Amino acid sequence: IAGITQAPTSQIxxxxxxxxxxxxxxxxxxxxxxxxxxxxxxxxxxHYSNTAGTTGKGExxxxxxVSRANTDDFPLTLASAVPSQTSVxxxxxxxxxxxxxxxxxxxxxxx
Amino acid sequence: AQKITQTQPGMFVQEKEAVTxxxxxxxxxxSYGLFWYKQPSSGEMIFLIYQGSYDEQNATEGRYSLxxxxxxxxxxxxxxxxxxxxxxxxxxxxxxxxxxxxxKLTFGKGTxxxxxx
Numbered sequence: 001i002a003g004i005t006q007a008p009t010s011q012i013x014x015x016x017x018x019x020x021x022x023x024x025x026x027x028x029x030x031x032x033x034x035x036x037x038x039x040x041x042x043x044x045x046x047h048y049s050n051t052a053g054t055t056g057k058g059e060x061x062x063x064x065x066v067s068r069a070n071t072d073d074f075p076l077t078l079a080s081a082v083p084s085q086t087s088v089x090x091x092x093x094x095x096x097x098x099x100x101x102x103x104x105x106x107x108x109x110x111x
Numbered sequence: 112a113q114k115i116t117q118t119q120p121g122m123f124v125q126e127k128e129a130v131t132x133x134x135x136x137x138x139x140x141x142s143y144g145l146f147w148y149k150q151p152s153s154g155e156m157i158f159l160i161y162q163g164s165y166d167e168q169n170a171t172e173g174r175y176s177l178x179x180x181x182x183x184x185x186x187x188x189x190x191x192x193x194x195x196x197x198x199x200x201x202x203x204x205x206x207x208x209x210x211x212x213x214x215k216l217t218f219g220k221g222t223x224x225x226x227x228x
Contacts, residue, residue: 040120045216
């Protein structure tokens with residue numbers, strides 16, 4: 001069972017470029033999330049989706065967009081990357097208890 | 112105000128001893144859940160333990176237990192008989208009852224635990 005698959009695992013990106021981080025789950029969870037992890041700040045919620053077709057803003061949504069066309073996929077797009085978006089990005093899904101199941105993370109460096 | 116506060120940026124413990132990692136939370140909800148996750152140096156997030164706000168007993172999972180003090184709004188993680196493999200970053204997180212299937216978790220900033228041989 002793969003669980004949550006993220007791609008790419010690592011990427012270096014020039015500022016101003018567009019980037020999409022992919023996330024796919026095979027657990028049929030309704031809810032999915034994108035978090036960013038920065039040293040000293042823990043994990044902060046960027047966007048979430050309670051079910052296919054709906055999305056919502058988290059704590060730090062600016063500069064990011066998401067879509068949820070189906071249950072399994074939840075891509076995160078940076079329309080025009082900036083250096084402050086250098087971070088490790090985690091995709092997650094949750095079951096009814098709220099326990100999050102995480103992907104392995106995508107390390108993004110914006111130069 | 113922070114919803115989850117972990118006051119210990121770093122902790123050290125001797126192998127085989129017990130250690131407590133502190134977590135306090137802030138919520139006005141009556142129904143909520145508290146989680147602890149472990150993040151080793153390899154980077155993956157590993158679920159450790161869960162405590163529901165209505166659970167009367169403290170949660171336990173093997174060597175992990177959660178010292179839940181509802182009146183004090185604290186949910187400390189206790190690791191008994193520490194092992195070298197316990198060296199990692201530990202995150203406390205809270206799910207508030209926002210209704211429906213909204214299960215957003217808010218995380219603390221983490222505590223880096225180092226187990227010394």
